[in-house]
Amino acid sequence: MTDGEPEADGRPRPRRLWPLWAALAAVVVLLTCGLPTALVVGVLRDGRGGAVVGRLGAPAEDPATVAARQLAERMTAQLDRQSAALLAGDRAGFLAVAEPAAHADLRRRYGALRALRVTTWQASPSGLPTPVQGRPGEWRLLVEFRYCFVVPDCRTSSVLTGTRWRDGAQPRLVAVEPSRSAETGTRPWEVSELVVAVGARTLVATTPALRGKLPGLLAEAEAAATVADGYAIGGRPPDRYRIFYAGRAEWQRWYGGGRPKWTGGYAVTVGGGHHEVVLNADGLAASGVDDLLRHELTHAASLPERGYPGTSTWWLVEGLAEYAGADGQPVDRYEGLGEVRRLLGGGWNGRLDSLIPAEGAPADRVGGSYGISYLAVRNLVDRYGPERLLAFFTAVVHERVPVAVAAEQVFGEPWSTLHDQCVGYVRSVVA
Structure with missing residues (x-):
């Protein structure tokens, strides 16, 4: 989206523009005839009879940006060498791109990744390097690392990490920062x-x-x-x-x-x-x-x-996992039934979409929430079978179909009816 400069009164100011548009039209004709852009020169009238002459083409790049891009290319070459060494099991080569002060951390990283049987390791700069304040000659570069473990050619996982470098013909890695992304952390x-x-x-x-x-x-x-x-x-x-x-x-x-x-x-x-x-x-x-x-x-x-789409579906996500965790054991052997009974006795409003416990909730409140979720999912599985339950889960959690719509699509029942039946089943189990 581009920003324009609006007129103060919302109406166009009167201006004689035909000489400008005529000149632009001439430029378009030249371009469509195949004349290289770098050779196209436009003569535009400024509205007062004066000519404004300019060469059309890409503006010259800022020298600082050019230098930063060239530095990034040299850093990338070093990262490529390090990636190849990691995959080849060459610890000396993995350390060779770095200053000695970084070796202890890199040795540990190398050992952990090799223990995890890394099969893919790709390092790609994200943006251009920026100078580190107070450290002349030192630069920071964000790098996205993409990796696979054990399985070759998997869909790679990724992590964005800050790296610091000392400039030179071959930049030297000074440090690799632990990632601190809000989504996953270190x-x-x-x-x-x-x-x-x-x-x-x-x-x-x-x-x-x-x-x-x-x-x-x-x-x-x-x-x-x-x-x-x-x-x-x-x-x-x-x-x-x-x-x-x-x-x-x-x-x-x-x-x-x-x-x-x-x-x-x-x-x-x-x-x-x-x-x-x-x-x-x-x-x-x-x-x-x-x-x-x-x-x-x-x-x-x-x-x-x-x-998954919000806290209102927490019961379905955790209920499915609890159902799998129970692995077919009889309902009366589920360890959380006492906590379910206590939660039904007070502190719950009877709605599945409000079951998610607060972070500081006491253990029995948490156990009761998981238990009710398990029993609700179990009721749906017992009535409709695991295949239809998974179809419902897919619609709600993956495709983000509203629960009421998914219930009609998969079970052929109104969600209000199914919800009340699930809650009734929970109450009957612990009665």
């Missing part, structure tokens, strides 16, 4: 040393201090993946489920930290159709890891890349 491989186990469907990573947990976690993750695959929308599950097991410090640092106290795990979108799963080592009982893995991997399999 990735584990940016800030932590990692040990990794890889299975047929999953990748599980943690810190060296928790290395002993890896064999059991991998076995449970592989079992959970077989369940989660059944909830992949369109029958397209992730190429690998990526799971990061966080100790106390990592839980506060990975992906921005700051999760509600009641969170045992979460799935976060990282692009390319991938949702990476994080488990809280301090908040998990040994007996509950398999349920949580089924829950979170179902999120990774079922959620759209751009997230």
Whole structure:
């Protein structure tokens, strides 16, 4: 959109413009006859009989912009060398583009990425470099890194990161900043040393201090993946489920930290159709890891890349994941029934679209919200079958069809009727 300069009274000022338009018409004729733009010279009348002569063509680029672009090209060449070294397993080559002060951080990044079996690594500048205030000769360049783990030629995930360089014929990398995007925050491989186990469907990573947990976690993750695959929308599950097991410090640092106290795990979108799963080592009982893995991997399999449409559909998103987590167990064995009963007794207005708990909500309120969501989804599955439930989920969560419209389309029933039946079922279970 371009901005114009409006007349004060909204009407055009009288002006003799015909000589100008005649000259422009002549230019158009010349252009259509094939005369190179650089050779076209227009003679325009200024309205007072004077001639204004100008050469038509692209304006000269600002010298500072030209210099910044040339610097960006040299930085890009260094990034390309570093990317090739990473994929080739050449640690010395990976470090060679950087100043010695950056080597410790880069060694850790290199080790983590190689442990994660990086198969694609592409570094592309985002914009032009800018000078770092107070540091003569030092420049900052935003870089988008795109990557795949384990699987070659996957749809790449991406992260935008600040890098700092010292200028020269071959710029030297001074530092790589941890990404702090509002959507995802810092990735584990940016800030932590990692040990990794890889299975047929999953990748599980943690810190060296928790290395002993890896064999059991991998076995449970592989079992959970077989369940989660059944909830992949369109029958397209992730190429690998990526799971990061966080100790106390990592839980506060990975992906921005700051999760509600009641969170045992979460799935976060990282692009390319991938949702990476994080488990809280301090908040998990040994007996509950398999349920949580089924829950979170179902999120990774079922959620759209751009997230789901608002808090009013929270019950459907979490209810599906809880249903997968329960893995067919009888309703009366669901552990949250007591919390459901307490929430029904007070503190809930009876609407599924208001179930999402506040960040500071007490644990029993959270458990009750998840439990009611699970029972509502279970009721729909029991009545209509898993295929129609997934069709409803797809319409609401992926296609963003209003719930009332999707209910008529998929179930052939008014949503008001279905809603009341779901709530009635919840009450009957805990009566």
